[in-house]
Amino acid sequence: MRIGIDFDNTIICYDTVFNKVGIEKGLLPENLPVGKGFVRDYLRKHDKEKEWIWLQGYVYGTRLSEADIYGGVEEFLTYSKTAGIDCFIVSHKTIYPYSGDKYDLHKSASEWIQHQKLDIEFFFELTKEDKIKRVSDLNCSYFIDDLPEFLMLPGFPEKLIKILFDPLNKYCASDFGYQYAASWNDILAMFKNV
Numbered sequence: 001m002r003i004g005i006d007f008d009n010t011i012i013c014y015d016t017v018f019n020k021v022g023i024e025k026g027l028l029p030e031n032l033p034v035g036k037g038f039v040r041d042y043l044r045k046h047d048k049e050k051e052w053i054w055l056q057g058y059v060y061g062t063r064l065s066e067a068d069i070y071g072g073v074e075e076f077l078t079y080s081k082t083a084g085i086d087c088f089i090v091s092h093k094t095i096y097p098y099s100g101d102k103y104d105l106h107k108s109a110s111e112w113i114q115h116q117k118l119d120i121e122f123f124f125e126l127t128k129e130d131k132i133k134r135v136s137d138l139n140c141s142y143f144i145d146d147l148p149e150f151l152m153l154p155g156f157p158e159k160l161i162k163i164l165f166d167p168l169n170k171y172c173a174s175d176f177g178y179q180y181a182a183s184w185n186d187i188l189a190m191f192k193n194v
Contacts, residue, residue: 002140053097087120089120090143091109110122148176151178
């Protein structure tokens with residue numbers, strides 16, 4: 001069995017770091033609820049799309065070390081290794097931010113993975129199509145991602161089982177033809193029953 005796993009908002013959780021940096025840079029009020037989505041929505045509501053794009057590049061390029069790993073990821077990877085399941089991180093990530101300073105986003109993400117001591121092979125692809133191709137080339141039988149719109153794209157292997165990771169319960173599981181998990185504990189339980 002081979003499992004592909006998205007990186008951003010699936011393994012790495014940015015919720016606290018976006019608020020922290022946004023407040024430091026004077027972009028956000030201190031009482032804004034914690035979460036990347038709240039930060040994005042607040043900046044867009046106040047016509048600060050450029051600031052949002054800049055903030056993403058800055059966090060992804062310079063402050064990634066302050067981002068958290070989702071609870072349960074390490075336990076899942078440990079279980080997978082002992083059960084003989086191969087896991088891979090497969091992410092769509094540009095090398096540089098869309099605007100602002102040219103931070104090497106692949107390097108930052110690689111360093112974060114190594115700092116977490118995650119024993120997993122990882123691939124950062126430049127396009128969504130390349131990400132899907134990598135999942136196919138790795139012969140993954142499962143793929144875990146937080147974005148239903150990505151999981152709906154054409155080109156995935158026909159027999160691939162898609163799992164929507166939704167820790168904020170933003171989506172209704174029955175709206176999609178995927179397996180659904182609100183936590184990594186849910187995912188671990190799924191694979192213990194496979």
